[in-house]
Amino acid sequence: MADHGDVTVAGPDLELSVTFTFEPIGRVRSPFTKPSEIPKGLGAEHRAEGILEIEARFEAGLVDVEGFSHLYVLWVFDRVDRVELTAWPPSDDRPHGVFATRSPQRPTPIGLTVVELVAREACRLQVAGVDMLDGTPILDIKPYLSSVPHERLRRGWLAEAEARRRE
Amino acid sequence: MADHGDVTVAGPDLELSVTFTFEPIGRVRSPFTKPSEIPKGLGAEHRAEGILEIEARFEAGLVDVEGFSHLYVLWVFDRVDRVELTAWPPSDDRPHGVFATRSPQRPTPIGLTVVELVAREACRLQVAGVDMLDGTPILDIKPYLSSVPHERLRRGWLAEAEARRRE
Numbered sequence: 434m435a436d437h438g439d440v441t442v443a444g445p446d447l448e449l450s451v452t453f454t455f456e457p458i459g460r461v462r463s464p465f466t467k468p469s470e471i472p473k474g475l476g477a478e479h480r481a482e483g484i485l486e487i488e489a490r491f492e493a494g495l496v497d498v499e500g501f502s503h504l505y506v507l508w509v510f511d512r513v514d515r516v517e518l519t520a521w522p523p524s525d526d527r528p529h530g531v532f533a534t535r536s537p538q539r540p541t542p543i544g545l546t547v548v549e550l551v552a553r554e555a556c557r558l559q560v561a562g563v564d565m566l567d568g569t570p571i572l573d574i575k576p577y578l579s580s581v582p583h584e585r586l587r588r589g590w591l592a593e594a595e596a597r598r599r600e
Numbered sequence: 601m602a603d604h605g606d607v608t609v610a611g612p613d614l615e616l617s618v619t620f621t622f623e624p625i626g627r628v629r630s631p632f633t634k635p636s637e638i639p640k641g642l643g644a645e646h647r648a649e650g651i652l653e654i655e656a657r658f659e660a661g662l663v664d665v666e667g668f669s670h671l672y673v674l675w676v677f678d679r680v681d682r683v684e685l686t687a688w689p690p691s692d693d694r695p696h697g698v699f700a701t702r703s704p705q706r707p708t709p710i711g712l713t714v715v716e717l718v719a720r721e722a723c724r725l726q727v728a729g730v731d732m733l734d735g736t737p738i739l740d741i742k743p744y745l746s747s748v749p750h751e752r753l754r755r756g757w758l759a760e761a762e763a764r765r766r767e
Contacts, residue, residue: 451737453676454621455708487699491707493685496697500756507674507710509620518660530663532654532741540658541622541740543674545712549752570618573708574699578755585716588745589667 457570459487459556461508463563468512468537471564474523483563485548485571487556495574499553503577504560509570510542525594533589544569547577624737626654626723628675630730635679635704638731641690650730652715652738654723662741666720670744671727676737677709692761700756711736714744 462484465471472478485506487495498504519528520536531539548560558574629651632638639645652673654662665671686695687703698706715727725741 450623451678452621452623453678453737453739454619455710456617456619458707491685491699494698494707495700496686496695497700497757498697500754500760501700502752502754505712507708507712511618511620518658519663528663530665531661532658533662533664533668533743535742535745539740540625540661541674543622543710543740545672545674545742570620572620573706573710575702575712576700576756576758577753578702578758585669586744587667587669589743590664591743591745593667 455572457509457572458491458574459485459571461506461563461565461567461569461571462486463565463567463569465563465566468566471566479546479562479564481563482551482559482561483548483565485558485560485574487558487571487574489556492556495553495556495558498558498574498576499550501550501576503547504550504558505573505575505577506544506546506548506560506565506571507573507575508544508546508565509572510537510539510544511568511570512566513537513542516540525590527590527594529590543572622739624676624739625658625741626652626738628673628730628732628734628736628738629653630732630734630736632730632733635733638733646713646729646731648730649718649726649728650715650732652725652727652741654725654738654741656723659723662720662723662725665725665741665743666717668717668743670714671717671725672740672742672744673711673713673715673727673732673738674740674742675711675713675732676739677704677706677711678735678737679733680704680709683707692757694757694761696757710739 517538520534684705687701
């Protein structure tokens with residue numbers, strides 16, 4: 434399924450560049466058809482319900498998924514066609530490096546969402562908390578296992594932006 | 601950087617299949633050179649220190665990353681060449697669907713690790729908690745922002761396997 438490890442010779446200085454090619458395992462069914470419909474920024478509530486439609490050939494891989502309350506979904510920003518190393522997130526009035534944000538315009542346009550699993554029916558996972566567009570390609574699903582203890586977590590510019598809002 | 605959205609015609613029934621091709625943004629420097637050296641299973645402590653070496657052309661994207669205590673790292677299982685829909689995790693004596701596990705033999709061989717950021721020096725991120733092999737290609741880095749409240753989290757077969765061990 435994954436054709437990875439292709440080595441291609443790129444550029445005039447024969448620098449070796451490796452790329453990885455992935456095929457989606459399914460698609461997201463979501464109420465959102467335009468980016469503007471997706472709640473964004475500070476205090477945005479991601480409670481929208483959706484379906485993760487996984488291809489039938491992967492059904493055996495979903496056994497026991499229903500034991501987990503939350504899942505990681507890795508997916509592709511398939512309707513984004515540019516990269517910006519500096520991002521202006523809706524939750525702040527200051528710019529930040531793209532890797533310190535969840536901006537879609539990232540060098541590798543992969544999204545990561547934690548969803549709550551409501552029910553599984555064969556290859557259809559009913560979930561809450563989708564923030565993807567309808568039809569979004571899904572690359573992988575993983576169990577959400579544990580979390581970093583609250584007292585050890587620092588949230589950088591986001592905590593500062595929240596504090597400024599409260600002032 | 602990302603050559604995504606390639607549409608290829610595959611198979612005798614002309615089924616449309618979409619693939620996505622990604623180029624790594626950097627490499628992991630880790631003390632592990634063989635999979636057997638990486639702590640696995642119940643109670644495995646991931647405290648190993650390593651370096652995320654990001655390519656210099658992406659340095660602007662790392663601005664403000666140091667404000668976050670923890671980062672998500674998306675990476676490629678680049679030394680895995682098979683897919684198993686049923687996984688036998690080291691933490692249990694029973695099989696589970698691959699999407700209910702973190703098995704490397706997954707349809708899309710992408711790994712996800714939460715690391716603690718110790719320090720940043722330009723494009724080198726010193727981190728703790730690596731469980732990748734040395735040289736692993738990095739696809740993306742995102743801030744680790746929040747966590748699911750403990751009381752709402754269910755951990756499926758893993759909680760059951762832990763309970764059986766305690767009996």
